[in-house]
Amino acid sequence: DIQMTQSPSLLSASVGDRVTINCKASQNINKYLNWYQQKLGEAPKLLIYNTNNLQTGIPSRFSGSGSGTDYTLTISSLQPEDFGTYFCFQHNSWMYTFGAGTKLELK
């Protein structure tokens, strides 16, 4: 299995901050990396697919980058509705795997 290690597990930030969340795969995943946002009681919502492609309807303050084993989600200017938990996900191998999540909370 490909292991996905996310960091940090908890991130405290303020509205307007620039934040980054990292995800490291245990092997090359060829940019087959998605990012999801989840709010309490809701299903995960796709933000970015295949490293840097913004899902329809997602604000441009979200962006993704990376290659090989290292990937990053960046929120350029945090908005109140951005607080929640973020997950990375790889679909390079037939057995998909998720990161453990980064909880983004209000400082």
Next chain:
Amino acid sequence: EVQLMETGGGLVQPGKSLKLTCATSGFTFSTAWMNWVRQSPEKGLEWIARIKPKSTNYATEYAESVKGRFTISRDDSKSSIYLQMNSLKEEDTATYYCTRQLGYWGQGVMVTVSS
């Protein structure tokens, strides 16, 4: 509008069976790769099963944690997928989500395995 809705969850005893249904609309179901993903506080998000379209002879794949106990199936005439869960264990307790290739998700259904 793409919609997915899971039903069939509930409380079940260890060793028993349960069948989940996911009804969909708003997209071409017959060509879609469909998946089940579950989430628990202990294990986080876990992909568990996938079924591909008729063109692949409805190929299926499973995570090791459910292989041999769970069966994913689909009915293209009803735009629905199913998850037959047998020999349930307490560690199968989770919210189960149906997803169209991890892009669109249902709201989830809770399964609790407990005596």
